[in-house]
Amino acid sequence: MSKCPVCEELEAEVSLVLEQLVDLTTKQLAAFQADNQPLFSRLDRQLENTVGRKERTIGALRQHVRDHQYVAR
Numbered sequence: 001m002s003k004c005p006v007c008e009e010l011e012a013e014v015s016l017v018l019e020q021l022v023d024l025t026t027k028q029l030a031a032f033q034a035d036n037q038p039l040f041s042r043l044d045r046q047l048e049n050t051v052g053r054k055e056r057t058i059g060a061l062r063q064h065v066r067d068h069q070y071v072a073r
Contacts, residue, residue, distance in 0.1 A: 004068070010061040017054045024050060 003011075024047050031039040 006064055007061070007068075010057065010064060013057045014054070014061060017050060017057055020050050021047070021054065 024043055028040060028043040028047060031037075031043055
């Protein structure tokens with residue numbers, strides 16, 4: 001049985017956001033090690049926004065999966 005298109009789209013979005021978190025965290029570590037406070041602060045704001053996006057996307061995926069369970073009954 002194939003996954004529903006919405007599940008696939010939400011899973012792809014979660015993967016994308018997680019990849020962005022890895023990238024931003026790596027860049028922030030480099031900024032910290034280089035003692036580049038302005039860049040570190042800018043990346044910190046981006047990380048906070050991206051973590052929020054991750055939480056919303058995972059929440060949407062979980063809700064969609066729950067909706068599937070109700071439909072299956």
